[in-house]
Amino acid sequence: MKPNIRRRMLAASTIAAAGFVLAAGQASAQTATIAVGAPVTSLDPHYHQLSPNNAVSDTIFDRLVNVDDRSRETPGLATEWRAAEPTVWEFKLRPNVRFQNGNAFTAEDVAFTIARLPNVPNSPSSYAAYARPITRIEIVDPLTIRFHTAEPYPLLPLDMTNVRIIDKEVSENATTEDFNSLRAAIGTGPYRAVAHRNGDRIEFERFDGYWGERAPFQRVNYRMITNDAARTAALLAGDVDLIDQVPTSDLTNLRRNNSVHLSETLGLRLVFLGLDHLRQANENSPLITDNDGKPLGRNPLQDVRVRRALSMAIDRRAIVERVMEGAAVPANQFLPEGVFGYVADLPAPTYDPNGAKQLLAEAGYPNGFRIQLNGPNDRYINDSRIIQAVGQMWTRIGVRTAVEAQPWTTFVGRAGRQDFSAFLIGWGSNPDGSHPLRNILATVNRDRGWGASNRGRYSNPQVDALLLQSLSELDNAKREREVVDGMRIAMTDVGVIPLHIQTNIWAVRRGFEHTARRDELTRAQDLRPAAR
Amino acid sequence: MTVYLVRRLIQALFVVLAMSLIVFVGVYAIGDPVEILISPDADQIERERAIVALGLDLPLWQQYLVFLTNAVQGDLGRSFVFNEPALRLILQRMPATLELAFGATFLALVIGLPLGLYAGLRPNASASKTIMAGSILGFSLPTFWVGLMMIMVFAVQLGWLPSTGRGTTCSVLGFIGLQPCSSGVQWSFLTIDGLSHMVMPAVNLALFKISLVIRLTRAGVRETMLMDYVKFARAKGLSPARVTFVHVFKNIMIPVVTVVGLELGSTIAFSVVTESVFAWPGMGKLIIDSINVLDRPVIVAYLMIIVMMFITINLVVDLTYSLLDPRVRLENKGT
Numbered sequence: 030m031k032p033n034i035r036r037r038m039l040a041a042s043t044i045a046a047a048g049f050v051l052a053a054g055q056a057s058a059q060t061a062t063i064a065v066g067a068p069v070t071s072l073d074p075h076y077h078q079l080s081p082n083n084a085v086s087d088t089i090f091d092r093l094v095n096v097d098d099r100s101r102e103t104p105g106l107a108t109e110w111r112a113a114e115p116t117v118w119e120f121k122l123r124p125n126v127r128f129q130n131g132n133a134f135t136a137e138d139v140a141f142t143i144a145r146l147p148n149v150p151n152s153p154s155s156y157a158a159y160a161r162p163i164t165r166i167e168i169v170d171p172l173t174i175r176f177h178t179a180e181p182y183p184l185l186p187l188d189m190t191n192v193r194i195i196d197k198e199v200s201e202n203a204t205t206e207d208f209n210s211l212r213a214a215i216g217t218g219p220y221r222a223v224a225h226r227n228g229d230r231i232e233f234e235r236f237d238g239y240w241g242e243r244a245p246f247q248r249v250n251y252r253m254i255t256n257d258a259a260r261t262a263a264l265l266a267g268d269v270d271l272i273d274q275v276p277t278s279d280l281t282n283l284r285r286n287n288s289v290h291l292s293e294t295l296g297l298r299l300v301f302l303g304l305d306h307l308r309q310a311n312e313n314s315p316l317i318t319d320n321d322g323k324p325l326g327r328n329p330l331q332d333v334r335v336r337r338a339l340s341m342a343i344d345r346r347a348i349v350e351r352v353m354e355g356a357a358v359p360a361n362q363f364l365p366e367g368v369f370g371y372v373a374d375l376p377a378p379t380y381d382p383n384g385a386k387q388l389l390a391e392a393g394y395p396n397g398f399r400i401q402l403n404g405p406n407d408r409y410i411n412d413s414r415i416i417q418a419v420g421q422m423w424t425r426i427g428v429r430t431a432v433e434a435q436p437w438t439t440f441v442g443r444a445g446r447q448d449f450s451a452f453l454i455g456w457g458s459n460p461d462g463s464h465p466l467r468n469i470l471a472t473v474n475r476d477r478g479w480g481a482s483n484r485g486r487y488s489n490p491q492v493d494a495l496l497l498q499s500l501s502e503l504d505n506a507k508r509e510r511e512v513v514d515g516m517r518i519a520m521t522d523v524g525v526i527p528l529h530i531q532t533n534i535w536a537v538r539r540g541f542e543h544t545a546r547r548d549e550l551t552r553a554q555d556l557r558p559a560a561r
Numbered sequence: 562m563t564v565y566l567v568r569r570l571i572q573a574l575f576v577v578l579a580m581s582l583i584v585f586v587g588v589y590a591i592g593d594p595v596e597i598l599i600s601p602d603a604d605q606i607e608r609e610r611a612i613v614a615l616g617l618d619l620p621l622w623q624q625y626l627v628f629l630t631n632a633v634q635g636d637l638g639r640s641f642v643f644n645e646p647a648l649r650l651i652l653q654r655m656p657a658t659l660e661l662a663f664g665a666t667f668l669a670l671v672i673g674l675p676l677g678l679y680a681g682l683r684p685n686a687s688a689s690k691t692i693m694a695g696s697i698l699g700f701s702l703p704t705f706w707v708g709l710m711m712i713m714v715f716a717v718q719l720g721w722l723p724s725t726g727r728g729t730t731c732s733v734l735g736f737i738g739l740q741p742c743s744s745g746v747q748w749s750f751l752t753i754d755g756l757s758h759m760v761m762p763a764v765n766l767a768l769f770k771i772s773l774v775i776r777l778t779r780a781g782v783r784e785t786m787l788m789d790y791v792k793f794a795r796a797k798g799l800s801p802a803r804v805t806f807v808h809v810f811k812n813i814m815i816p817v818v819t820v821v822g823l824e825l826g827s828t829i830a831f832s833v834v835t836e837s838v839f840a841w842p843g844m845g846k847l848i849i850d851s852i853n854v855l856d857r858p859v860i861v862a863y864l865m866i867i868v869m870m871f872i873t874i875n876l877v878v879d880l881t882y883s884l885l886d887p888r889v890r891l892e893n894k895g896t
Contacts, residue, residue, distance in 0.1 A: 064840075068850060070642045077642070078600035151614050151644045153598035158607050205644045224743075227643060227653065228850065229727075229842035252726060254840040255850070258709055259725050263840070266716035266724040407853075438855055442592040456601065468602050478604030 059247035061541065064254045064263055065551050066274035068228045073208035074193035074216075075146055078154040080457070083191075084550035085231060085251065089129075090193035090216030093120055093139065094186050098555070100297060100368055100460035100547040102186060106134065106194055106217065112503050115181040120189075122172040126240045128196045129221040136174040140166045141197035143176075149205065158478070159188040181501045183508055187461050219244040219554045229253060233553050245557040261536070264289060270541050273551040275534045277354040277410060289536050294545035295358055295365045296533040298457040299465070300409055302339075302402075302419070302526040303485035304330045305450045316401035316450040320429065329398060330450065336523035338388040339451075342426040343419055344380040349529050352414045357529035362520050363458055363465040365530055365547075370462015370512040375520055378527070385426045397427025404453035405441070406434035410531060416453050419528075444484045453528075454484065457549065462512040466496050470519045487524040491515075566876075573872040580868050581632070584861045585625050593617070594641055594855040615641050628861070637865070638858030642851070647862035651844055656746050657727060658836070658843030662828040664750065664763035666821060669770035674817075676771075677778025682805065684783060692775060699772030708765045708838035715761060725840035728758030762839040766832055770824050777820060781813030814885055822878040830867040 067081040074086035095105035106123050113119040126134040143166060147157035162185065165177040176185060196215050203213035214222050219241065220233035233249040252269065254260040257276040263269045265286070275283065275291070283289055305314045310331040313324045329335045345359035361378045364371050389397060402420050406413035413434035420430035444452050458464050472488040473480035479496075480486075495515035502508040520527070535551070537543045544555040588594075595611050603611070612618050616627065628638060637648045680689040716724035729752045732745030742752075749755030785791060786809065794804050833845035840846075844863065851859040 071644065073644075076644060077598070078603070151639060151641075153595065153611055153615060153641050154600040154603055155607060155610065155614075157610065158604060161606075209643075209645070226842065227645070227650065228847065252840070254725055255846070256837045256840065259712065259838050259840055262709070262712045262717055263724045263726075266712070266720065268716070268724045268726070438592045438597055438853065441596045445593075445596055459602070464602065475605040478606060481604045481608065482601050 060250065061246045061248075061271070061553075061556055062250040062252065062269040063271045063551065063553060063556060064252045064260050064269040064273075066253075066255055066257065066260055066272070068253045068255060069231065069251075070228075071205055071209060072211070072214045072222060072225055072231070073149065073205040074195065075142075075149050075156050076152050076205045076208070078156060078191075080549055081551075083193075084552050085222075086193045086216075087218065087550060088220050088233060088251075088553045089214055089218045089222055090195065091126075091218050092191070092193055093122075093189040096190050096460065096548060098294070098544050098546045102190060102460075106139075107189070110186055110189075112181075112183075113175065115503060116178045118176045118178070118182075118185045119169075120174050120176070122174065123240060124172055126217050127238045128199075128217050129215045129236050129238070130196065130199060131238075132196050132198055134194070134196075134217055135171040136168045137171075138194055138197045139174050140168060141200070142192060142194045145195070145200070146192065151205075156192060159192050162188070181503050183500070183503050183505070184461070184463065187459060190459075220249060244554055246553075249553040249556070251553060264536055264538060267538065270538045271535060271543055271551075271556050273533075273535050273549075275536045277356045279536075280354050280356065280534070283536050288539050290539070292535040292537050292543040292545045293356075293532050294547055296457075296531045296549055297364065297368070297460060297547050298409075298455055298531045298549065299360055299363045300357075300412075300415065300453065300455045300528045300531065301360075302528065303444070303449075303452050303454055304336060304339075304487075304523075304525065305447065305485055306330065306488060306524075307447050307486035314450040315448060316403075318399045320396060320399060322399065325398060329392065329394060332392045333522060334388045334392040335394065336526070338385040338392070338426065339423060339428065340523055340526045341379060341381045341385040341388070342422050342428070343378075343526070343528065344422055345378050345529060346380065348415060348418050352411050352418055353529065353531075356410065356532045356534055358532065360527040360530045362516060362527060363456065363469075364460075364462055368458075368460050368462070368547075369509060370466075370516060372462075372513050372517045372520065375517060382422075382426050389427060394427075397429060399429045399431070400450055401431045401433055402451045402453070403433050403435070403440065403444070403449045405437040408437040408440075409453075409455045412453060415528065419453075447484065447486060452484070455531075456482070460547070462509070462516050463496065463499055466492070466512060466515050466519070467500075470515075470524050471496055485525065487519070489519060489522060489524065492519045492524075569872070569876055573869065576872065577865050577868050580864055581628070581861055582625065584864055585621070585628070585857070588855055588857045588860060589621055592855055594857060597854050598641060637862035640851075640856055640859045642854055642856045642859075647858040648866075650847065650859060651863055651866060654842060654844045654847050656748055657841060658829055658832060658845060660748055660750050661759065661762055661766060661832060661835070661841060661843060662825060664759055665766035665770060665828055666825050668763060668767035669774050669821065669824070672767075673771040673774025674778055677775040678782060678805070678810070680775065681779040681782025681786070684779075693779070696772035696775045699768045702768070704765060704769070704834045705838050707768060708761070708835055711761050711765060712838070722761055723754075723758050726758060727755065727842060728752065729754040731755070762835050762841050765839070766828055766835050770821070770828075773820060773824065774817060777817050778813060781816060782809055785809045785812050811885065815882060818881050818885065819878055822874050822881075826871050826874045829870065 069081045069085050070077050071082055074090050092105045093107040095103045097103050107120040108123050110120045122136060143160050146160040149155055162178045162182045163176045164179050167175040169175055199215050200213045207213040211222055211225055219239045221236045222231055223234045224232035231251040235244040235247050254263055260272045261279050264272045308314045308328040310327055312328055314328040317325055319325050349357045349359055359378050361375045362372050402416050404412050404416040416432050420432040423430040456465055456469055467479055468482045470487055470492055471479035472493050473483050492515045495511045499508045499511035533545060533549050535543050540559050542557055542559045599608060599611055640647050640650055643650060676692050680692045683689050712724050715722045727749050730747035730749050731742040731751040732747055734740045734745050735742035736751040749759050791808055794808050833849050836843045836845040848863050
């Protein structure tokens with residue numbers, strides 16, 4: 030108990046001292062300032078699953094399995110891992126790792142972290158799902174830990190890329206507020222948090238005892254500027270050195286500006302159209318009528334020819350170039366090339382309005398029908414303008430489209446109640462094809478936890494069977510083949526209509542360099558001074 | 562006087578109660594907070610857990626009863642998003658908003674009153690016409706546009722002022738040297754850096770108010786100058802300064818005080834636009850973020866505080882009337 034208190038006091042006094050330095054208004058070349066567009070809601074790494082929170086957690090804490098900028102799994106706090114038996118995963122932990130308070134990192138901390146995941150009170154979106162497959166945790170020695178599962182579970186390393194490890198000693202009985210007040214916000218990461226003002230800013234200081242590459246800056250200020258124009262202006266004024274979520278309308282100007290450059294990479298977020306698969310072929314879909322506005326008596330979206338026609342009618346290149354200002358790539362599936370589960374042999378999306386008309390006629394709709402296309406207007410980049418463009422393209426092949434955009438807060442509830450016939454939505458994937466397959470394309474099944482975001486209620490037994498196989502397949506090559514086969518079937522069947530994968534864009538001031546990440550996280554450790 | 566105050570307090574309670582009910586039902590009608598807050602890949606079991614964790618599994622009337630029971634004990638609920646007491650979150654942000662609102666009101670009075678007085682006393686001078694034309698601009702230009710233009714000119718082009726944020730802050734006790742600056746309630750106006758961060762947002766907020774005060778003052782002066790008592794004072798041979806500042810000025814203050822009071826209230830409550838353009842971490846930014854994610858406890862607590870504040874400001878305005886004009890009697894006035 031005693032050393033614990035002393036350590037706490039030490040931590041508290043360093044934090045206070047850091048506050049002093051800050052108040053003196055000290056700034057130097059050793060300092061970098063980052064402005065992000067989405068507010069961080071907590072420093073508790075297990076309280077709220079949200080990209081901005083994960084980005085900050087990544088700076089303070091570490092995970093057993095890291096994900097690099099290309100979304101490949103790399104060793105983190107674990108140096109290697111393997112399935113020791115079909116139902117046992119063994120992780121070898123990195124030796125000589127210390128927490129920012131000096132405590133040594135051991136298997137006890139990992140076991141404690143996993144046990145805490147389901148027990149964070151009031152969490153609006155917890156990390157409990159990553160602990161659920163684990164039936165028993167076995168600490169073999171201080172640097173070896175085994176996770177026992179009820180069934181073979183190949184996704185466990187991927188799950189571990191979402192879990193940040195905390196210090197058992199400091200965090201026992203710690204509440205979310207203790208993390209926010211920095212008392213418990215102590216990890217093994219490259220920077221430690223020294224000041225935190227909720228929804229406004231976090232201040233980091235280099236952790237000199239970090240096990241990995243030494244952080245390049247003594248201090249990093251991490252500010253939240255939610256207004257797009259203000260964020261860009263702060264960069265242009267030189268008040269901040271890096272911004273994320275660059276608005277597409279500013280791209281042209283920023284490209285021309287000599288004092289900033291863009292840091293970009295293709296992301297993992299697909300923007301797509303969901304379709305009503307819930308209503309059977311002989312039922313009415315809620316927002317589809319015939320050309321006179323009368324009920325159609327059937328759901329045309331149950332016919333794969335109609336779905337294919339709607340997909341062929343969309344000029345994705347035009348949307349990407351005009352609406353997205355080039356900040357996206359036309360897509361035929363959920364993931365970009367190079368990610369686990371990418372289907373290489375899917376044909377590129379084609380724009381063929383005449384072929385689309387023909388398909389519609391074959392399906393029995395030579396004069397088309399009327400449909401309403403819904404979407405959010407404040408969620409994805411240029412979302413409401415995308416559905417307007419799609420609406421015009423559909424109308425051109427005879428499917429007269431009314432477009433309705435609304436705020437995400439009301440949109441998402443209605444989409445979840447299957448109020449729509451066709452709707453725009455996005456999906457940011459984990460770097461594994463089974464992730465979108467399981468959440469968007471699998472038949473809704475509460476017990477398996479499948480199809481939780483399958484708002485169109487697509488269902489295909491072949492896809493389900495392949496997914497089920499893959500979820501117990503420990504051989505990664507075999508598993509990828511199953512995932513790829515499942516995805517190919519769902520995409521050929523046009524379960525959803527993929528539009529484009531977004532490009533993640535950061536803008537960086539001259540004198541700095543930034544590593545763009547596929548997973549959209551804006552992390553302090555990805556910024557460094559430019560090499561001279 | 563006491564009867565008057567008690568009656569006002571009881572009225573206030575009813576307004577607050579009605580307000581909380583309206584917000585409760587309103588947020589419920591907009592959508593489901595869990596849908597907004599939960600990670601998209603959360604499965605059904607996790608969604609059910611979150612609904613229970615946030616207390617949204619109960620019927621709406623029960624949720625409201627729980628809220629009322631806690632509210633009576635001073636607990637306005639915990640933010641769904643931050644997992645901290647809603648009241649504390651709001652109070653943390655309050656100093657930032659207060660200093661901005663008072664700064665803007667201060668500017669409005671210091672700039673608006675003299676200019677309005679001048680324009681009223683010399684209605685035909687070309688300077689007066691310029692002032693009045695300028696005040697039309699102050700009324701009609703949208704706040705967010707002016708804010709962005711100010712950032713583009715003074716921060717990006719000229720580099721004189723910082724673009725956004727609150728800058729270095731200090732507490733009052735820290736300012737006079739009794740404790741470190743970083744402990745206690747933080748204020749920007751106590752440091753040079755903080756003041757330079759405050760200039761643009763305060764001016765941006767003040768523009769509309771300055772115009773309003775100019776117009777009110779000018780109209781009042783023009784009207785009062787023709788009154789018999791002013792003519793009499795001048796005929797008596799009083800100096801122009803005494804006539805202006807004692808006989809005229811005091812009499813035009815009632816409408817000005819009313820409007821400035823209400824404006825102060827709405828600035829504190831709804832300076833959302835300025836706060837988000839300048840990334841000023843005040844309550845306005847908190848409420849707009851909370852509305853976007855349907856963080857009901859914060860929305861309800863915020864609006865309850867705002868209602869209380871408006872009621873208080875109205876009360877203070879009424880009391881000021883009676884000070885400015887002895888003919889005003891509080892007991893006879895309505896709400």
